[in-house]
Amino acid sequence: MKIFKNKFYDFLIFGANGDLTKRKLLPALYNLEKNNCLNNNENIICIGRINLSNKKYINNMYKSLINFVDYKIDIKIWKKLSKKLLFINVNINNIKEFIKIKKLINNYDKIIISYFAVPSNIFENICKGLSYINLNHKNVRIIVEKPIGNSLNTFKIINNKINKFFKEKQIFYIDHYLGKEMVLNLFILRFSNILFLNIWNNNFIESIHINVYEKIGIEGRWNYFDKIGQTRDMVQNHLLQLLTIIAMKPPNIFNSKNIKKEKIKILKSLRKINIYSIKKNTIKGQYINGIIENKKVPGYLEELDSNVNSKTETFVSIRAYIDNFQWMGVPFYLNTGKRLINKKSEIIIYFKKPAVNLFKKYINYLPNNKLIINLQPKESININIINKIPNLNHKLILKEINLKFDYKKIFNYKYIYDSYECLLLEVINNRKYLFVDKKEIELSWLWIDNIINFWKINNQKLYKYHSGLSL
Ligand SMILES: NC(=O)C1=CN([C@@H]2O[C@H](COP(=O)(O)OP(=O)(O)OC[C@H]3O[C@@H](n4cnc5c(N)ncnc54)[C@H](OP(=O)(O)O)[C@@H]3O)[C@@H](O)[C@H]2O)C=CC1
Numbered sequence: 001m002k003i004f005k006n007k008f009y010d011f012l013i014f015g016a017n018g019d020l021t022k023r024k025l026l027p028a029l030y031n032l033e034k035n036n037c038l039n040n041n042e043n044i045i046c047i048g049r050i051n052l053s054n055k056k057y058i059n060n061m062y063k064s065l066i067n068f069v070d071y072k073i074d075i076k077i078w079k080k081l082s083k084k085l086l087f088i089n090v091n092i093n094n095i096k097e098f099i100k101i102k103k104l105i106n107n108y109d110k111i112i113i114s115y116f117a118v119p120s121n122i123f124e125n126i127c128k129g130l131s132y133i134n135l136n137h138k139n140v141r142i143i144v145e146k147p148i149g150n151s152l153n154t155f156k157i158i159n160n161k162i163n164k165f166f167k168e169k170q171i172f173y174i175d176h177y178l179g180k181e182m183v184l185n186l187f188i189l190r191f192s193n194i195l196f197l198n199i200w201n202n203n204f205i206e207s208i209h210i211n212v213y214e215k216i217g218i219e220g221r222w223n224y225f226d227k228i229g230q231t232r233d234m235v236q237n238h239l240l241q242l243l244t245i246i247a248m249k250p251p252n253i254f255n256s257k258n259i260k261k262e263k264i265k266i267l268k269s270l271r272k273i274n275i276y277s278i279k280k281n282t283i284k285g286q287y288i289n290g291i292i293e294n295k296k297v298p299g300y301l302e303e304l305d306s307n308v309n310s311k312t313e314t315f316v317s318i319r320a321y322i323d324n325f326q327w328m329g330v331p332f333y334l335n336t337g338k339r340l341i342n343k344k345s346e347i348i349i350y351f352k353k354p355a356v357n358l359f360k361k362y363i364n365y366l367p368n369n370k371l372i373i374n375l376q377p378k379e380s381i382n383i384n385i386i387n388k389i390p391n392l393n394h395k396l397i398l399k400e401i402n403l404k405f406d407y408k409k410i411f412n413y414k415y416i417y418d419s420y421e422c423l424l425l426e427v428i429n430n431r432k433y434l435f436v437d438k439k440e441i442e443l444s445w446l447w448i449d450n451i452i453n454f455w456k457i458n459n460q461k462l463y464k465y466h467s468g469l470s471l
């Protein structure tokens with residue numbers, strides 16, 4: 001796959017020693033290199049706070065690559081990629097230090113893709129620094145990580161600051177869930193199968209569960225995570241994005257503008273949680289120590305750099321409603337937490353039962369039909385149906401069975417690309433269809449702010465759960 005081969009571009013990564021860079025960006029760049037999707041002439045300028053030699057940085061990155069991927073690293077590919085990595089330490093609070101970056105860019109007309117893999121409170125300084133060295137010209141694109149701000153108000157403040165230096169078309173608001181193959185497939189599944197198209201409403205659907213369960217804890221990211229919590233880290237962005245894709249009406253035309261229009265309608269119809277409904281519609285929790293894969297793991301309050309009085313939630317469950325004709329009365333459960341027994345992201349659609357159980361004599365309790373969409377780690381689509389067990393004397397013995405479509409098996413793929421591979425290519429190719437719109441971010445914050453405010457006002461209970469909890 002040769003993409004963008006005859007254009008020149010460089011990457012800048014701010015936060016080059018952070019978890020995102022090590023866990024996701026570097027493996028994505030490695031795979032892009034492996035698939036021949038990168039040029040030979042680009043630099044990947046890695047910017048961090050600590051003073052490290054380039055050699056040491058590359059060694060560290062190699063170790064972390066091995067640690068974070070479950071396939072064998074091809075040393076030739078790594079060498080090719082690592083030649084492009086240039087580490088420099090820059091104090092982003094000192095604008096003059098950005099000159100160090102300028103010195104590494106040999107052609108100012110190149111396309112420059114600048115990745116802000118850092119907390120959003122320092123976006124402004126990065127923008128100022130980039131503009132100081134004239135790296136905000138029309139060929140510069142910036143990728144900004146979520147969550148931006150920690151409320152609607154702070155989002156607007158930060159975004160206005162970014163807008164002083166960059167035009168909207170230069171800004172890519174990333175939500176990496178939009179680059180996951182199964183998330184993209186949701187559009188196809190929903191809008192090209194009459195089987196689902198006509199029953200996608202409150203006449204046939206009882207409830208929808210969006211579960212994003214993580215096995216990892218906060219992985220040394222106390223300083224970032226404790227100020228944010230699981231609701232802002234995961235629900236404000238990833239889970240609400242999944243909800244909008246599951247609930248939106250088919251767009252008139254399948255393009256970015258029309259998809260966003262329909263997603264925005266859903267966000268506008270989300271019922272606000274208020275002082276009366278907060279308790280019965282939300283639960284928050286924090287992990288304590290426990291056992292995962294036969295190993296003892298510390299509780300949230302025992303993590304590195306922790307503040308033992310923290311009330312930050314690492315688990316949240318929200319029952320949401322969409323007030324429109326299609327979804328009135330259907331609960332959408334948004335569940336996400338860290339340090340659970342397994343990593344699993346799934347969407348489960350529970351259909352209503354038939355009005356009459358004709359086979360009461362044989363099966364007392366008719367289970368709901370279920371459509372289970374496994375987003376990760378094992379991409380698959382499952383449908384549970386009731387079936388007769390074959391037998392010679394035609395006895396009606398009924399059983400719930402599972403029709404399973406396993407993505408990797410069906411398409412004979414050993415590896416399905418990661419979302420960051422897909423999204424980095426989208427930025428290289430200047431396509432915005434898989435990125436979030438500013439309006440979507442604002443509406444998501446509006447809804448989340450409300451929940452967080454009422455938690456404070458109500459002094460909502462924070463449940464403790466053992467690491468390794470199975471849900
Ligand atoms: N980790 C993940 O899997 C994902 C993370 N994200 C998002 O990515 C962003 C970064 O998260 P993550 O990498 O996990 O967090 P980390 O805490 O691991 O990394 C944050 C990075 O920001 C740098 N940084 C923090 N404060 C400053 C500062 N004042 N000046 C300069 N650099 C600073 C840190 O530098 P230093 O190394 O020197 O401390 C570090 O490199 C967050 O917005 C998160 O939501 C999004 C998707 C997935």
Ligand SMILES: O=C1O[C@H](COP(=O)(O)O)[C@@H](O)[C@H](O)[C@H]1O
Binds near residue numbers: 176234
């Ligand atoms: O955005 C984030 O996502 C990761 C989980 O991403 P996944 O693709 O591995 O499901 C989460 O661990 C991190 O805290 C958050 O910032």
